Amino acid sequence: MPVRDVGARTESPLTSRGQERRDELVRFATAKFAQQGYHPTSVAELVDGIGVGKGVFYWYFASKEDLLREILNDALLDVRRHQQAAIRSESNPIRRIELGVRASLEWLQQHAEVMRLVDFAWTEDTFAADLRKGRAISIEDTARHLREAMDMGMIEPADPVTLAIAVRGITEEVARVNADAANPTVPVEDVVRMVISGITGKTAIDRERDPVR
Template sequence: MPESTAAARPSTTSPADPDRQLTTQGRERKQQLVDCAAQLFTERGFAETRIKDIVDAAGVAKGLFYWYFENKEALFAEVAADIRLRLRKHQASAIDPEADPLRQIRQGAQASVQFMAENAHFFSLLEVETGAVTEESRRKGTAQHISDVRTIILRGQDAGVIVDEEPDLLALAVVGTVGYYSHYHRTGRTNVGIEDLSRFVARSVVKVLAADDAAAAAALVE
């Protein structure tokens, strides 16, 4: 049976406090729990992964778990936040800060599809799991992605390279296209390789957003 996540914390540990400053060793130990949990969640699912399984995999005492996390739901939220941060870092590393906004969106979209393919197990977990914790994680991830894209779109509209339409809807179009094709790839419903697919998605969003043919052509130059 799945382990109850409502069990009280052991009295020998301090309550998990998100504002508490951790030492370098503490941050490393917490990240170790996050990494082990991510692997187990993707292999077994959220419900079937017990706290005992996580601490055993991390090689730490169960009491230490509650020093960092209130319960398994809090740990899952941390795992989801960690992968969102990794996605944003991957996008940032792929985007040329000197490029025009439309080209930046192309670079970011291509990097996003590649990252989601490399971490397909976790994104599949978010799709199939039900419950408040996974729903909140999905919503936060989507909202963050939309916000990031919207910021670039506004700059592109000011520069005249992105079409003058509602920026929220344009951002949703980008995020939706990335998410749809990523889902199609990880569920095995396309034989297109990830490099070719990511470039196709990137080209597609550029053509939707471009203010004119000249802007699209400039953004698509490799």
């Protein structure tokens, strides 16, 4: 069960109603921050928007800064859950990367407002440190699959961290471009094919002859 951190108070589990109210605040704040910006949005606007008092806000979050940090953390955990669900039963490391990239792009396509908040957060020292930690975890996840693929002789030996950074860079930039468009302009499957071709050195014709899956 989720636990709230209320500063000096003893931590206690949220009730189901409490969790619903917290999630409502998170959803509304995510949309509001993405629409009009983090700094211009006040706590008063947030609580007025869902019809509660400031006391309710501060029951769940120590500050507006704490709220945005929670939004970013929740998003990181959710996208990782989607990735893990996509690759859980797959034994082929290249196929896991393919499934993971697809899951990431699909999640980000459905949560474009989060990508806008991430871009803002990188400009603020307050949040950038947390983002760097999340980036390091993501890169190491991908590098682990790449090391396994190299050990199995599926791809040429190389620095797995460098390759993982490239995979993340492509995925993140495509998500950013799609988030800025009224409708996604870069097809997910095109990106997945490009990433896998870059890792394996195989064209579409090569993959038909010698598939990685």
